[in-house]
Amino acid sequence: MNYFSSDFKLGILGGGQLGKMLLYNTRKFDIQTYVLDPSNEAPSRMACNTFVQGDLMDYDTVYNFGKQVDVLTIEIENVNVNALETLEEEGIKVFPSAKTLKQIQNKATQKLFYQDHNLPTAPFSRYAYLSEIEDAISNDALSFPFVWKAAQFGYDGNGVKIVRQLSDLNDLPKGECIAEQLVPFKNELAVIVARSSNGETKTYPVVEMEFHPEANQVEYVICPARVSPEVAQKAQDVALKTSKAYNHVGLLAVELFLTEDDTILINEVAPRPHNSGHQTIEASYTSQFEQHIRAILGLPLGSTDNTVAGVMVNLVGAEGHTGQVKYQNIETIMAMNGVTPHIYGKQQTRPFRKMGHVTITNKDLNTARQIAEEVKSSIKVISI
């Protein structure tokens, strides 16, 4: 198919920040784009050819949207999968596939998939209701501490809690969930695998994630990860095996734990461009967004090598600040070497709300990491 300057149409479910960054790259290739999002103020609205406002979980809305395009992709997992199944049957190319999305949407199913495919992950049990966890505890079938995870609709650290005592369960949603063994780990890593519709695969360098201890949001993404070549290879192998097990097309971001004894365990996956790959915009030969488009269109994949080292800092709302946003000291950080802010354009800030990110690039990783510290301690997302 001739994608360039033709009648070819790409549809994207979800019009948030990831979609927006994806769209910059569709423009580079002059690809016609359709976006579906529930909000009329979706960031992608301005960057696509045709914007449709509508519910991503509604069968008819997703089906009718999908019928207009040749290839359909997502920037958010929570979409109506049944509509995608019908679209696939009717010849629309859907990447990631409805099947993969269904397996990933539910964290219990996702974990079972790893077990079934001999992919390493922490031991867990699945419960239809939260009350079954309480039963398991009282029957000594489950002991503290463990990690509770909602089976569905978790996002950015919501839907995950370390449970150390019975009262920690008090305010949790009552629905389907899993209890995962709390694995002591040295490091959280992530690997993004690109797999094209014609089977070509490429793996980005392993990144290291540092989480904010309280908000459970990524604070720094460090690329390449400061791990041994052996560990890096092991992480890439697991990620690649996971992408192949799903028979996945597009990007698959695989979040991993590195345990004390250098075992790699899969935490979870995201079948799309991911927060752990934002630094590829500035630090890689091919950004994750361009790569996702190459992959789902069956174009040759670009080089996943770093041109320079990259560190990404999430910009989240400061504690104690709710209201109209101000980026205090943004000019200070822009004067630092190799610093590029990405402001998402949300008008209102609140504590820990993701408001943007900053990329720091440098030929030397340690220098980049140091500048990232300075960025972090200088800029503050406050309310006016």
Place this chain on the structure above:
Amino acid sequence: MNYFSSDFKLGILGGGQLGKMLLYNTRKFDIQTYVLDPSNEAPSRMACNTFVQGDLMDYDTVYNFGKQVDVLTIEIENVNVNALETLEEEGIKVFPSAKTLKQIQNKATQKLFYQDHNLPTAPFSRYAYLSEIEDAISNDALSFPFVWKAAQFGYDGNGVKIVRQLSDLNDLPKGECIAEQLVPFKNELAVIVARSSNGETKTYPVVEMEFHPEANQVEYVICPARVSPEVAQKAQDVALKTSKAYNHVGLLAVELFLTEDDTILINEVAPRPHNSGHQTIEASYTSQFEQHIRAILGLPLGSTDNTVAGVMVNLVGAEGHTGQVKYQNIETIMAMNGVTPHIYGKQQTRPFRKMGHVTITNKDLNTARQIAEEVKSSIKVISI
């Protein structure tokens, strides 16, 4: 002023490809943008907040457009400068300034400016009409060969001709022009200088330009230029001095000749992002587009260093092909290492029409140059 997530408005005169690439970066900083362009199908239309269709040379149109914004910039020089002067008087920030634009719009004035400021340029004479050139020749005041240049509205090699005999003058426009001494040069170089509204300056590495012998369009831009450190320094010094002489704010692309005896002469300047800086998107810490925005907003300038070497290939319509465009073998070049095509989305091709560009990045410049050759010989912009 707080540019980020505020009511601040940036206006751009012209909505072509340069404007479009500028707009990707305004989105990164969440800056509200207004674009004025005569065509309702301007490439920028999709990427700005507010699009206004209108004549860039019409006083009222430009004035009324400019009154709506806080800072006004251009992506094309041919705009109504009188309107810009009024806007400046009324407190709108206009970068480049009306005065600079006026000096640059007319090639004769531009050349006189260099003379007045002791900036090196090839000797020339100015003529009010083409017929005066013929008079000068018959009076032996001018001898062949020389370079004829239209004083106004030249673009991409139009408005420039090497004149070797009287008949070469036959089809030329009759208006104001200059006759420039034909200087034998080894190389065409270019330097982009960024100068912020607060006076901070930074200079991009010198690039080397290879022109298509027939179409007088740039075929390859090579960054960094393969010249001695002394020559590079001299070129950067001349460019910097030129930017300061104009008291310029924003980007100034300075095109230079390197003569046989290593003298640097200014060919011409463009007060905006420039074709000779496209490779900065992939090969520099800060793209020329981000830098232009930083400069005109008085934000700190970003690093102008290369992360890797970059070579840019212009994609122009193949000879013998006019009609609906097809990018033959684009998949072949996308499989090459570090190759990113930028397709401008023009539906119709014709010989030598600029249809896009391709950037080739690599840690090694010679490898990048070699891949660029392969790109050039593989891809062909043809009609269906």
